[in-house]
Amino acid sequence: MPEKIAGYLEQVANALLFALVGISIGLGQLLASGDILTTRIVVGRALSTGGIAMAAGAVLVWVPDVPMLGLFGVAAGLASLGTSGLERLFQRLISGRSG
Numbered sequence: 001m002p003e004k005i006a007g008y009l010e011q012v013a014n015a016l017l018f019a020l021v022g023i024s025i026g027l028g029q030l031l032a033s034g035d036i037l038t039t040r041i042v043v044g045r046a047l048s049t050g051g052i053a054m055a056a057g058a059v060l061v062w063v064p065d066v067p068m069l070g071l072f073g074v075a076a077g078l079a080s081l082g083t084s085g086l087e088r089l090f091q092r093l094i095s096g097r098s099g
Helices: 002-033 039-062 068-095
Strands: none
Touching (some): 002 039, 002 068, 039 068
16 A cells, blocks of 8 residues: 555656646746736746646556656657647647648
8 A cells, every 4th residue: 555655646746847847848938938927927827838748647658668758858848839839739630731
């Protein structure tokens, strides 16, 4: 039983690290944008990019043995794309266009 709890805590810690990667990237992009910053925009961007980066854990479904550094790379890539970038990517995949 203690092994299960330790494994669960490790998964939670990894998810939080992915979220932190995403939050950092999202806030960095926001600060570089020159837009007027409000609390609502900052919190919204942090939550959305953090959530997107946490989705990097889904890679484990396809590649169970992927190293943690690889997962952080996927998290950073997803967070860099952001919601609009991912929407465009999925639209292109669905419509069958590559460019």
